[in-house]
Amino acid sequence: MIYQDSKTLLEVRGLRATVNGIEILKGLDFTVKSGEVHAIMGPNGSGKSTFAKVLAGHTAYEVTGGSVLFEGKNLFELAPEERARAGVFLAFQYPIEIPGVANSQFLRLTYNTVQAQRGKEELDPLEFDDFVREKMKLLEMSHDFLDRSVNEGFSGGEKKRNEILQMALLEPRLAILDETDSGLDIDALRIVSQGVNQLASKDNAIVLVTHYQRLLNYIVPDFVHVMEAGRIIKTGGKDLALELETRGYDWVAADYQAASETRVAQEVA
Amino acid sequence: MSSVTAIRRPSVAYLETLLAGQPQLSGSPSAWINALRAEAASRLDVLALPTLRDEEWRFTDISQLARLSFSPALNRTHLEAADIAHFHIEEASTRLVFVDGVHVPQLSSTAPAASNSGVVVSNLPTALATHAAAIKAHLGRLAAFRDNVFAARNTAVLQDAAVILVPRNVALAAPVHLLFIATQKDVVSTPRCLVVAETGSAATVIEDYVVLHEPRWQEEAHFTNAVTEIALEDNARVNHIRIQREGAHAFHIANCAVSLGRSSNYQSVSVALGAQISRYNLDALLAEGAECAVDGLALIAANQLADTHTSIDHAEPHGVSRQLHKCIAGGSAHAVFNGKVMVRQGAQHSNSVQSNRNLLLSARAQVDTKPQLEIFADDVKCTHGATVGQLDLEEVFYLKSRGLSDGAARSLLTYAFAAEIINRIPVASLKHQLQRQVLAQTGSQP
Numbered sequence: 001m002i003y004q005d006s007k008t009l010l011e012v013r014g015l016r017a018t019v020n021g022i023e024i025l026k027g028l029d030f031t032v033k034s035g036e037v038h039a040i041m042g043p044n045g046s047g048k049s050t051f052a053k054v055l056a057g058h059t060a061y062e063v064t065g066g067s068v069l070f071e072g073k074n075l076f077e078l079a080p081e082e083r084a085r086a087g088v089f090l091a092f093q094y095p096i097e098i099p100g101v102a103n104s105q106f107l108r109l110t111y112n113t114v115q116a117q118r119g120k121e122e123l124d125p126l127e128f129d130d131f132v133r134e135k136m137k138l139l140e141m142s143h144d145f146l147d148r149s150v151n152e153g154f155s156g157g158e159k160k161r162n163e164i165l166q167m168a169l170l171e172p173r174l175a176i177l178d179e180t181d182s183g184l185d186i187d188a189l190r191i192v193s194q195g196v197n198q199l200a201s202k203d204n205a206i207v208l209v210t211h212y213q214r215l216l217n218y219i220v221p222d223f224v225h226v227m228e229a230g231r232i233i234k235t236g237g238k239d240l241a242l243e244l245e246t247r248g249y250d251w252v253a254a255d256y257q258a259a260s261e262t263r264v265a266q267e268v269a
Numbered sequence: 270m271s272s273v274t275a276i277r278r279p280s281v282a283y284l285e286t287l288l289a290g291q292p293q294l295s296g297s298p299s300a301w302i303n304a305l306r307a308e309a310a311s312r313l314d315v316l317a318l319p320t321l322r323d324e325e326w327r328f329t330d331i332s333q334l335a336r337l338s339f340s341p342a343l344n345r346t347h348l349e350a351a352d353i354a355h356f357h358i359e360e361a362s363t364r365l366v367f368v369d370g371v372h373v374p375q376l377s378s379t380a381p382a383a384s385n386s387g388v389v390v391s392n393l394p395t396a397l398a399t400h401a402a403a404i405k406a407h408l409g410r411l412a413a414f415r416d417n418v419f420a421a422r423n424t425a426v427l428q429d430a431a432v433i434l435v436p437r438n439v440a441l442a443a444p445v446h447l448l449f450i451a452t453q454k455d456v457v458s459t460p461r462c463l464v465v466a467e468t469g470s471a472a473t474v475i476e477d478y479v480v481l482h483e484p485r486w487q488e489e490a491h492f493t494n495a496v497t498e499i500a501l502e503d504n505a506r507v508n509h510i511r512i513q514r515e516g517a518h519a520f521h522i523a524n525c526a527v528s529l530g531r532s533s534n535y536q537s538v539s540v541a542l543g544a545q546i547s548r549y550n551l552d553a554l555l556a557e558g559a560e561c562a563v564d565g566l567a568l569i570a571a572n573q574l575a576d577t578h579t580s581i582d583h584a585e586p587h588g589v590s591r592q593l594h595k596c597i598a599g600g601s602a603h604a605v606f607n608g609k610v611m612v613r614q615g616a617q618h619s620n621s622v623q624s625n626r627n628l629l630l631s632a633r634a635q636v637d638t639k640p641q642l643e644i645f646a647d648d649v650k651c652t653h654g655a656t657v658g659q660l661d662l663e664e665v666f667y668l669k670s671r672g673l674s675d676g677a678a679r680s681l682l683t684y685a686f687a688a689e690i691i692n693r694i695p696v697a698s699l700k701h702q703l704q705r706q707v708l709a710q711t712g713s714q715p
Contacts, residue, residue, distance in 0.1 A: 084672040100688030110671040
């Protein structure tokens with residue numbers, strides 16, 4: 001939701017990044033204020049997931065230009081774990097499995113690590129159990145999720161619910177959900193979306209990276225951005241998603257192309 | 270292998286020192302044991318210490334062993350119950366304790382439950398008094414020493430052993446803990462275990478090699494040369510857990526031979542954490558319809574070497590074997606796995622799955638793996654495979670994105686890799702103890 005007095009959480013200016021020497025992000029601008037929900041849409045290969053991973057600090061991506069300020073601080077000075085502790089959260093498109101480590105053990109370890117770094121109280125196993133069970137209700141997760149190994153043998157929907165559970169525990173200021181809706185059936189989509197909506201507040205912000213307009217029926221965005229070839233080429237309200245659903249992406253790219261040609265022509269003139 | 274070792278001159282200094290170190294070795298009251306020893310001793314005249322030229326030892330250099338001198342413990346280390354309390358395993362009401370290879374009845378505990386049902390858990394001389402026939406049928410019969418210098422050496426000086434006899438259709442409710450404690454440097458000990466599970470019986474046996482105090486110098490080494498024999502009669506079931514957590518400068522060489530009767534079931538988990546150089550040979554021979562699971566973990570660092578050789582022999586039809594062996598090597602450690610699965614002619618409908626997974630934590634660590642399948646039957650289902658890898662960077666990133674430091678993320682993933690084996694140990698307190706030990710060893714502190 002857009003609030004009048006909200007603070008800027010994330011300010012991306014002219015961001016460029018490469019993977020294996022190939023430039024994927026080519027001068028991206030993007031601003032998020034607290035309380036807002038943003039959706040980033042765009043065709044395959046447009047750089048959406050790369051953008052999400054660069055924000056979280058994945059080392060496979062090299063930042064070659066531009067700046068990112070998170071709550072006024074240079075994000076690139078922080079290691080991935082420091083970003084997490086500072087309040088950046090990435091829900092993975094493909095969460096990893098850790099056979100041999102109980103989910104409860106993993107969740108408590110990450111929770112306590114982040115709590116300690118934020119100067120807050122850590123929880124012992126019993127206290128944590130009560131705490132996490134409350135959060136699990138949000139996502140209609142059964143208790144046996146805690147005893148199973150992290151994501152091992154989880155269905156696609158269960159893995160995504162486990163991601164949002166981590167978001168609920170770590171209470172990020174900025175949550176980036178990378179294709180959290182991909183591969184979910186309607187029930188799972190409804191549950192995950194309800195969870196996200198309950199976690200959204202005036203103090204945090206959510207960035208949804210998605211292919212499908214369907215998700216936006218459940219989590220209503222304040223802004224919809226279209227990404228193409230490593231840039232955001234159009235920004236609109238939630239109706240833009242519906243238009244993209246019916247018309248596809250080509251017209252946006254064509255408009256953008258025409259607009260930049262006009263701009264160049266004007267500059268020449 | 271035998272043709273190679275047999276013609277070589279004996280490695281005089283080493284073997285003679287070992288044999289000369291037994292001046293007080295007295296004859297056994299059982300003539301057949303004396304004969305067994307003599308037979309083994311005669312093999313020592315022709316066998317030599319293996320070198321890298323022997324196929325079975327090509328990755329494991331034990332030449333250091335020949336340069337050091339060891340002798341059996343001349344002085345007894347006196348231990349109080351409290352000194353070893355931290356080694357106790359809660360569930361195990363029965364415990365046999367050997368200190369530097371010598372049985373210590375005062376530290377052992379043979380629970381009353383064992384005496385009722387005809388179950389025997391005791392050392393060899395005591396067990397021989399009442400169960401000579403059962404012991405004679407198996408002792409020295411399963412672990413072949415003809416071409417194995419270490420098994421021969423153990424058998425040549427055979428004096429005592431941990432003996433477990435489980436009568437027909439008796440199921441031991443609690444695990445039996447066989448605890449071998451090393452307390453002195455320069456000592457060679459020759460632990461020996463015999464487990465006989467009669468038809469339809471069931472038992473859980475924990476073979477546990479520990480060190481009382483971690484020695485400070487490499488010169489303060491000891492040498493454990495162990496032999497274990499396990500006979501499962503028809504339909505018997507044995508869980509065998511083997512933990513090798515000796516001192517970081519120890520030499521540990523062990524042979525274990527398991528014979529599986531018809532439709533019997535042998536489940537084993539072996540864990541190697543200690544020793545400078547360790548070698549574990551496990552040979553399982555399966556009769557018709559027998560089933561075994563042979564899982565293992567070697568978690569080593571610094572300049573440790575852990576070598577596991579297993580042989581699973583499907584001698585008859587309808588046998589099932591499953592094996593998951595994992596090695597984690599850090600520092601400049603060296604892990605070796607050689608796993609042979611043999612399906613004999615006529616052993617139709619054998620089913621075997623073997624997997625060896627290795628994790629290298631540093632650029633200097635090394636793994637040599639050699640899974641082998643030898644199939645002489647035409648209607649079988651067998652798969653095997655080996656992988657060697659490092660920690661997955663995507664996995665490390667995932668954990669870091671949840672706030673864990675790089676070190677904590679790597680430790681957790683290393684722990685998880687090991688935990689898959691540790692979690693298969695069916696004794697809860699031992700499992701938890703090892704989980705903590707592995708966690709400490711992988712340094713998992715955020």
